[in-house]
Amino acid sequence: MRFLRERKYNIVSLEELTDLIKNKKKIPSGTVAITFDDGYLDNYTHAYPVLKKYNIPATIFVVINRIGRHLGNDDYMSWNQIRELSESGLITIGSHSMNHPNLSEINSEEQLKEEVFESKKILEKELNQEVKFFSYPFGGRSLEARRMVSLSGYKAAVGTNFPKGSPGDDLYALKRLRISENCRNMFIFWVETSGFYTHIKEQRDDY
Numbered sequence: 001m002r003f004l005r006e007r008k009y010n011i012v013s014l015e016e017l018t019d020l021i022k023n024k025k026k027i028p029s030g031t032v033a034i035t036f037d038d039g040y041l042d043n044y045t046h047a048y049p050v051l052k053k054y055n056i057p058a059t060i061f062v063v064i065n066r067i068g069r070h071l072g073n074d075d076y077m078s079w080n081q082i083r084e085l086s087e088s089g090l091i092t093i094g095s096h097s098m099n100h101p102n103l104s105e106i107n108s109e110e111q112l113k114e115e116v117f118e119s120k121k122i123l124e125k126e127l128n129q130e131v132k133f134f135s136y137p138f139g140g141r142s143l144e145a146r147r148m149v150s151l152s153g154y155k156a157a158v159g160t161n162f163p164k165g166s167p168g169d170d171l172y173a174l175k176r177l178r179i180s181e182n183c184r185n186m187f188i189f190w191v192e193t194s195g196f197y198t199h200i201k202e203q204r205d206d207y
Protein backbone atom coordinates (compact mmCIF):
# COMPACT_ATOMS: atom_id res chain seq x y z
CA MET A 1 0.00 0.00 0.00
CA ARG A 2 2.90 2.30 0.77
CA PHE A 3 4.41 1.42 -2.61
CA LEU A 4 1.17 2.37 -4.38
CA ARG A 5 0.97 5.67 -2.52
CA GLU A 6 4.64 6.57 -2.92
CA ARG A 7 4.59 5.77 -6.63
CA LYS A 8 1.51 7.95 -6.98
CA TYR A 9 -0.80 5.30 -8.37
CA ASN A 10 -4.32 6.55 -8.96
CA ILE A 11 -6.05 4.52 -6.24
CA VAL A 12 -9.83 4.53 -6.64
CA SER A 13 -12.72 2.62 -5.14
CA LEU A 14 -14.31 -0.14 -7.18
CA GLU A 15 -17.35 2.10 -7.55
CA GLU A 16 -15.28 4.93 -9.04
CA LEU A 17 -13.61 2.48 -11.41
CA THR A 18 -16.96 1.02 -12.41
CA ASP A 19 -18.29 4.50 -13.15
CA LEU A 20 -15.27 5.28 -15.31
CA ILE A 21 -15.83 2.11 -17.35
CA LYS A 22 -19.60 2.54 -17.50
CA ASN A 23 -19.37 6.12 -18.72
CA LYS A 24 -16.61 5.18 -21.16
CA LYS A 25 -14.24 7.65 -19.56
CA LYS A 26 -10.55 7.42 -20.11
CA ILE A 27 -8.96 5.51 -17.24
CA PRO A 28 -5.73 7.25 -16.21
CA SER A 29 -2.67 5.00 -16.38
CA GLY A 30 -1.70 3.57 -13.02
CA THR A 31 -5.30 3.38 -11.84
CA VAL A 32 -5.91 0.62 -9.31
CA ALA A 33 -8.82 -0.58 -7.19
CA ILE A 34 -8.10 -2.91 -4.26
CA THR A 35 -10.27 -5.93 -3.49
CA PHE A 36 -10.12 -8.85 -1.06
CA ASP A 37 -12.07 -12.10 -1.28
CA ASP A 38 -13.58 -14.39 1.36
CA GLY A 39 -13.79 -12.10 4.39
CA TYR A 40 -10.90 -13.55 6.39
CA LEU A 41 -10.37 -12.18 9.88
CA ASP A 42 -6.96 -10.81 8.87
CA ASN A 43 -8.72 -8.37 6.57
CA TYR A 44 -9.94 -6.74 9.77
CA THR A 45 -6.89 -7.23 11.99
CA HIS A 46 -4.12 -6.65 9.43
CA ALA A 47 -5.37 -5.10 6.19
CA TYR A 48 -7.77 -2.54 7.60
CA PRO A 49 -5.22 -0.69 9.79
CA VAL A 50 -2.88 -0.38 6.79
CA LEU A 51 -5.65 0.79 4.48
CA LYS A 52 -6.62 3.36 7.10
CA LYS A 53 -3.03 4.51 7.51
CA TYR A 54 -2.69 5.21 3.78
CA ASN A 55 -6.30 6.22 3.32
CA ILE A 56 -6.82 3.61 0.60
CA PRO A 57 -10.34 2.49 -0.30
CA ALA A 58 -10.95 -1.23 -0.77
CA THR A 59 -13.76 -3.66 -1.40
CA ILE A 60 -14.04 -6.83 0.67
CA PHE A 61 -16.20 -9.68 -0.61
CA VAL A 62 -17.66 -11.87 2.12
CA VAL A 63 -19.20 -15.36 2.06
CA ILE A 64 -22.42 -15.24 4.08
CA ASN A 65 -22.25 -18.72 5.59
CA ARG A 66 -18.64 -18.25 6.69
CA ILE A 67 -19.20 -15.04 8.62
CA GLY A 68 -17.97 -15.32 12.21
CA ARG A 69 -16.79 -18.89 11.70
CA HIS A 70 -13.58 -20.83 12.11
CA LEU A 71 -13.12 -23.38 9.30
CA GLY A 72 -9.99 -25.47 8.92
CA ASN A 73 -7.12 -23.06 9.55
CA ASP A 74 -9.15 -20.03 8.66
CA ASP A 75 -10.97 -17.48 10.76
CA TYR A 76 -13.58 -15.23 9.23
CA MET A 77 -14.77 -11.79 10.27
CA SER A 78 -17.86 -11.44 12.42
CA TRP A 79 -20.93 -9.41 11.48
CA ASN A 80 -19.86 -6.70 13.92
CA GLN A 81 -16.44 -6.41 12.32
CA ILE A 82 -17.94 -6.33 8.83
CA ARG A 83 -20.39 -3.67 9.97
CA GLU A 84 -17.58 -1.57 11.39
CA LEU A 85 -15.69 -1.75 8.09
CA SER A 86 -18.80 -0.93 6.13
CA GLU A 87 -19.47 2.13 8.28
CA SER A 88 -15.87 3.36 8.02
CA GLY A 89 -16.49 4.98 4.66
CA LEU A 90 -13.25 3.45 3.41
CA ILE A 91 -14.34 -0.15 2.92
CA THR A 92 -17.09 -1.37 0.64
CA ILE A 93 -18.60 -4.76 1.41
CA GLY A 94 -19.57 -6.96 -1.53
CA SER A 95 -21.03 -10.44 -1.87
CA HIS A 96 -18.91 -13.50 -2.54
CA SER A 97 -22.00 -15.77 -2.47
CA MET A 98 -23.67 -17.78 0.30
CA ASN A 99 -21.46 -20.90 0.32
CA HIS A 100 -18.57 -20.24 -2.05
CA PRO A 101 -19.50 -22.85 -4.68
CA ASN A 102 -18.19 -22.89 -8.22
CA LEU A 103 -21.18 -21.20 -9.85
CA SER A 104 -20.46 -22.81 -13.21
CA GLU A 105 -21.16 -26.20 -11.61
CA ILE A 106 -24.63 -25.22 -10.39
CA ASN A 107 -27.39 -26.46 -12.66
CA SER A 108 -30.39 -25.32 -10.71
CA GLU A 109 -31.67 -21.80 -11.33
CA GLU A 110 -33.04 -21.71 -7.77
CA GLN A 111 -29.69 -22.55 -6.23
CA LEU A 112 -27.90 -20.01 -8.39
CA LYS A 113 -30.40 -17.39 -7.32
CA GLU A 114 -29.84 -18.29 -3.68
CA GLU A 115 -26.08 -17.84 -4.00
CA VAL A 116 -26.23 -14.60 -5.95
CA PHE A 117 -29.46 -12.81 -5.03
CA GLU A 118 -30.09 -14.06 -1.50
CA SER A 119 -26.54 -13.18 -0.41
CA LYS A 120 -27.12 -9.60 -1.61
CA LYS A 121 -30.40 -9.37 0.26
CA ILE A 122 -28.94 -10.64 3.53
CA LEU A 123 -25.97 -8.28 3.34
CA GLU A 124 -28.21 -5.32 2.60
CA LYS A 125 -30.41 -6.14 5.54
CA GLU A 126 -27.49 -6.58 7.95
CA LEU A 127 -25.50 -3.56 6.73
CA ASN A 128 -28.47 -1.38 6.01
CA GLN A 129 -27.14 -0.23 2.66
CA GLU A 130 -27.15 -1.24 -0.98
CA VAL A 131 -24.68 -3.97 -1.96
CA LYS A 132 -23.46 -3.19 -5.44
CA PHE A 133 -20.68 -5.63 -6.13
CA PHE A 134 -20.26 -9.39 -6.48
CA SER A 135 -17.15 -11.52 -6.69
CA TYR A 136 -17.43 -14.92 -8.40
CA PRO A 137 -15.99 -17.76 -6.31
CA PHE A 138 -13.37 -19.59 -8.41
CA GLY A 139 -13.52 -16.98 -11.15
CA GLY A 140 -16.53 -16.27 -13.31
CA ARG A 141 -16.60 -18.28 -16.45
CA SER A 142 -20.27 -19.20 -16.23
CA LEU A 143 -22.48 -17.07 -18.44
CA GLU A 144 -25.57 -18.08 -16.44
CA ALA A 145 -23.90 -16.82 -13.28
CA ARG A 146 -23.08 -13.53 -14.95
CA ARG A 147 -26.65 -13.20 -16.15
CA MET A 148 -27.95 -13.91 -12.64
CA VAL A 149 -25.60 -11.30 -11.16
CA SER A 150 -26.83 -8.62 -13.54
CA LEU A 151 -30.50 -9.62 -13.01
CA SER A 152 -30.00 -9.43 -9.23
CA GLY A 153 -29.26 -5.73 -9.45
CA TYR A 154 -25.54 -5.66 -8.86
CA LYS A 155 -23.70 -2.81 -10.50
CA ALA A 156 -20.62 -4.85 -11.38
CA ALA A 157 -18.86 -8.12 -10.66
CA VAL A 158 -15.25 -9.21 -10.45
CA GLY A 159 -13.41 -12.48 -10.93
CA THR A 160 -10.08 -13.90 -11.89
CA ASN A 161 -10.36 -16.33 -14.77
CA PHE A 162 -12.53 -14.88 -17.48
CA PRO A 163 -11.86 -15.92 -21.06
CA LYS A 164 -8.99 -14.35 -22.93
CA GLY A 165 -9.56 -10.77 -23.99
CA SER A 166 -11.65 -10.00 -20.90
CA PRO A 167 -12.62 -7.74 -19.36
CA GLY A 168 -13.26 -5.36 -22.23
CA ASP A 169 -15.97 -3.14 -20.81
CA ASP A 170 -18.26 -5.88 -19.48
CA LEU A 171 -19.08 -4.68 -15.97
CA TYR A 172 -20.02 -8.22 -14.96
CA ALA A 173 -16.66 -9.64 -15.94
CA LEU A 174 -14.10 -7.33 -14.40
CA LYS A 175 -10.89 -9.24 -14.31
CA ARG A 176 -8.49 -8.81 -11.41
CA LEU A 177 -4.79 -9.32 -10.88
CA ARG A 178 -4.00 -11.87 -8.22
CA ILE A 179 -1.52 -10.49 -5.72
CA SER A 180 0.09 -13.48 -4.01
CA GLU A 181 2.79 -13.85 -1.37
CA ASN A 182 5.46 -13.57 -4.09
CA CYS A 183 4.52 -9.92 -4.24
CA ARG A 184 6.39 -9.31 -0.99
CA ASN A 185 9.14 -8.74 -3.52
CA MET A 186 8.29 -5.24 -4.70
CA PHE A 187 9.71 -5.86 -8.16
CA ILE A 188 7.27 -8.73 -8.67
CA PHE A 189 4.48 -6.59 -7.26
CA TRP A 190 5.37 -3.85 -9.72
CA VAL A 191 5.37 -6.30 -12.64
CA GLU A 192 2.02 -7.74 -11.50
CA THR A 193 0.40 -4.33 -11.18
CA SER A 194 1.58 -3.40 -14.66
CA GLY A 195 -0.77 -6.09 -16.00
CA PHE A 196 1.95 -7.22 -18.35
CA TYR A 197 2.60 -10.50 -16.55
CA THR A 198 -1.10 -11.37 -16.72
CA HIS A 199 -0.96 -10.76 -20.45
CA ILE A 200 1.99 -13.17 -20.77
CA LYS A 201 0.19 -15.80 -18.65
CA GLU A 202 -2.88 -15.53 -20.84
CA GLN A 203 -0.82 -16.22 -23.92
CA ARG A 204 0.86 -19.14 -22.22
CA ASP A 205 -2.20 -20.74 -20.64
CA ASP A 206 -4.64 -19.92 -23.40
CA TYR A 207 -7.49 -19.35 -20.95
Ligand SMILES: [Zn+2]
Residues within 6 Å of the ligand: 037, 038, 096, 100, 137, 138
Ligand atom coordinates in the same frame (compact mmCIF):
# COMPACT_ATOMS: atom_id res chain seq x y z
ZN1 LIG B 1 -13.11 -16.97 -2.70
